[in-house]
Amino acid sequence: MLRFRLIVITGRHIRAGRALLGWAQSELAARSKVALRTIRRMESFDDAVGARTTTLGRVVAVLEKAGVGFLNNGGPGVHLRIKS
Numbered sequence: 667m668l669r670f671r672l673i674v675i676t677g678r679h680i681r682a683g684r685a686l687l688g689w690a691q692s693e694l695a696a697r698s699k700v701a702l703r704t705i706r707r708m709e710s711f712d713d714a715v716g717a718r719t720t721t722l723g724r725v726v727a728v729l730e731k732a733g734v735g736f737l738n739n740g741g742p743g744v745h746l747r748i749k750s
Contacts, residue, residue: 673738675726677711682744683734684709698728 684694691709695702700721708715708725715722726736737743 673736674714675722675736676713677709677715679736679744680705680715680725680729681709683729683736686734686744686746687729687732694725694728697732698724700725 680694684691689697691705692702694700695705698705704717704721705725708717708722730736733747735745735747737745
């Protein structure tokens, strides 16, 4: 049986991941091809981000590709993976 855990992405996850990378909101918007206004709105959520699944997926994918890992061990968190 396959077992996996879903992580609920929050605005705090996105803000923290972007901060680890040193990116401005405009850079995340450009890289993910999501409107800057949408990035700002997504980051305003302290709880689960209210957005279309495809839009949130694009933002998360760009952050993960850049090395951000998302955690949810008792609370939301992020870390920067070391690239080899």
